[in-house]
């Protein structure tokens with residue numbers, strides 16, 4: 001039985017990936033310092049999977065703590081590294097905290113993989129590295145645009161660090177560039193737990209429908225798109241989770257020639273904000289109240305993935321529809337306190 005370390009394994013994507021790893025028979029070790037989640041997520045994972053993964057409350061950005069934690073697990077077959085700060089706006093306010101945390105944890109994990117080159121590493125990257133792409137759908141070899149935020153920069157530079165270190169030390173890694181992961185586990189036992197006012201569209205929608213927030217705003221109605229609102233590639237979190245296992249197994253099988261491969265994780269289909277609202281209303285039967293508001297600074301007009309590389313090399317495609325994303329996100333929202 002192979003052991004896989006999932007950092008940030010109690011977070012949104014990490015928890016869903018942990019569930020799928022357990023379902024495929026991996027032994028899972030979760031490292032999560034609860035910076036942006038809650039320990040009850042472990043109960044949700046255990047309830048779905050029927051197995052409780054081992055959890056370590058460790059700050060991986062702390063070099064001493066990280067080293068001593070990893071020293072107890074020299075036999076790791078792979079690491080899936082989710083643990084990172086991810087709020088774009090906050091990163092502009094607190095760049096030092098973002099750089100210290102996101103680079104610190106990555107560097108500390110790379111110290112380990114440099115010494116254990118048989119341990120494969122999966123890195124959480126983002127479509128934010130493309131900025132406003134010149135061509136859509138955007139493929140993996142599209143130019144990287146200057147980062148709009150310190151958060152985005154941690155993804156761009158993180159990929160570069162990964163490439164340099166993997167080449168120098170002879171280990172393999174895969175960077176997965178997520179488009180817009182949404183939804184929740186269909187069991188409604190795990191999902192997204194945004195703390196405070198959600199900045200992302202779908203959590204804001206579900207909280208609005210639950211009566212927890214007023215004032216859903218659609219940012220911008222004058223974009224050059226089919227209905228004037230911005231286009232994104234929304235992808236079900238379970239599809240995203242499954243791609244991580246395919247990526248890890250690609251490393252285990254020794255496939256691919258580059259030290260670090262990069263794959264887009266999207267559906268290939270763009271949806272406008274108004275289409276997302278319509279999908280939510282259709283999937284849940286709930287009517288949303290919303291208004292148009294000015295464009296949100298830093299937003300791109302449109303982003304959706306070319307999915308051919310992931311399909312050809314990973315054998316992975318997103319299978320869940322936007323309506324299923326909405327139904328699952330809503331079912332999850334209804335389990336949350338204060339609903």
Ligand code: UD1
Pocket residue numbers: 086087088126127128152180199200201202204216217218219220230231232273296298299300
């Ligand atoms: C954002 C980040 C991205 C990050 C991702 C996950 C930016 C520019 N990008 O993606 O780097 O990886 O979150 O955290 O911040 N919208 C509304 N009303 C709302 C909220 C959003 O109309 O209340 C619109 C946005 O303007 C956008 C779309 O909905 O057009 C999606 O927004 P959001 O869910 O925040 O994701 P991104 O901005 O695409």
